[in-house]
Amino acid sequence: MFRVHLKKTKSVRQILQEHGLLDDFLKKHPYNHGTKYFPGLQNTFATDSEPMQNYMDIEYFGTISVGTPPQEFTVIFDTGSSNLWVPSVYCSSGACSDHHKFSPQQSSTFRSTSQTLSITYGTGSMTGILGYDTVQVGNIQVSNQIFGLSQTEPGSFLYYAPFDGILGLAYPRLSYSGATPVFDNMMSENLVSQDLFSVFLSPDGQRGSFIMFGGIDDSYYTGSLNWVPVSVEYYWQITVDSITFNGQAIACSGGCQAIVDTGTSLLAGPPNAIANIQNFIGGQYSNGQYIVNCNAINKLPDIVFTINGIQYPVPASAYIRQFSSSYCASGFENMFFHSDLWTLGDIFLRQYYSVFDRANNQIGLAPVAK
Structure with a gap:
């Protein structure tokens, strides 16, 4: 069992704002303002967890190494994508x-290919080449990744x-250039005791966030896990029954599809539905985001996501x-790129311990322990 711990610092949005670049950035990227993009055991640590850094409740990332001897990189552990990539010496971008x-x-174990890679994110893009090498995540070592x-x-x-790069944890179908995802290799090489990983995103900064490969730590949640079938094996996609506010449906009244995405910081949805929610909570558009009166935190009710018959409240705080x-x-x-999908990002996941079960193609959710 291995856990990767995640830490906490200032957000990219805040950095751009401090440098006077936020407005220009939002004009060039009029969607996903808090997100990244759309498009017999052989190991003694058969369940392993990796610490992750909480970047001011915007990004969560941890450290991996690539090559022999190991070269270290910080990466987002991203359930909304499937590729692993890091910057290289071939890159001349700022x-x-x-x-x-x-x-x-x-690296003595690197093996080159002639294949190329190009990924476009809602908030950035990269191009490069593909290669093979040893990748170490905590104490799990994946050969020929x-x-x-x-x-x-x-x-x-x-x-x-x-962060330096991204380590995608979604399904192989989402992977660009047909590259096998890291967790798929962990499973095929019997490097994890269970074909699942679980995520705890600290809601208060008091306890360390982590991703655990091959196991579940029940001390981080209360009650029991509720299991939700994956509806499409591409993203970690599920069916949401409804989204309510004071018992009134304010979105998704007839059911909708949602992505459970550790690489997205906010809660994203179709523009009309989001406009309705902003209206209910008193959001006023200004400089690329909706401003809300801070007094509303103590007055507004929970917004409740009902998933597979279970209610998952998200408080105003x-x-x-x-x-x-x-x-x-x-x-x-707003989510313009996939206008028919919702994204349950870190705002939702900080409230619920989440288990991503590839063996049974389901997601387990339980309230985080307070």
């Missing part, structure tokens, strides 16, 4: 100059990002993000 870069020449070596990382988002005593913003945002 974003690469400010991050760790993988050098194939310094295919991964991307970035050659370009244009734009400001990845330049200011506190979670869906309203407080940056100062007088500056608060809505945690809901």
Whole structure:
């Protein structure tokens, strides 16, 4: 069992704002403002968990290594994508100059390919080449893992990002260039005792966030896990029954599809439904986000997501993000890229311990222990 711990710092949005770049960035990327994108045991640590860093409730990331000897990188552990990529010495973009870069020449186990990789994110993009090498996540060592070596990382988002790359944990069908995801190799090489991983995202900064490969830590949640079938094996996609506010349906009244995504910071949905929610919580659009009166945190009721017959309330203290005593913003945002899908990002996941079960194609959810 191995757990990767996650830590906490300032958000990319805040950094862009401090540098006077946020408005220009939002004009160029008019969607996903808090997100990243859409499109017999052989190991003694058969269940392993990795610490992750909470980047001011925007991104969660931890450390992996690639190559022999190991070269370390910080990556987002992202259930909304399937590729692993890191910056490389072949990259001349400004974003690469400010991050760790993988050098194939310094790894005795690297194997090159002629395949290319191109991924477009709602808040950035990368192009590069694919190669194979040893990837270590905590104490789990994956041999001959295919991964991307970035050659370009244009734009400001990845330049200011506190992480180097991304480790995707969704289904193989979502993987660009047909690259086998890291967790699929963990499963096929019998490196985990169970074909699942679980995630705890600290809601208060008091306890360390983590992702656990091959196991579940029941001390981090209350009650029992409720299991939700995966409806489409692409993203970690599920069916939501309804979204209610004071018992009144304010969105998804006839049911809808949602992605459970550790790589998305906010709660995203179709523009019309999000506009309705902003209206209910008093959100006023300003400079790329919806501003909410901070007093509303103590007055507004929970917004309840009913999933597979079980209610999952999200309190106002979670869906309203407080940056100062007088500056608060809505945690809901428009999703234009997949206008028919909702995304249950970190705002939701901080409330619920989550288990991503590949063996049974289901997601387990339980309230985090307070």
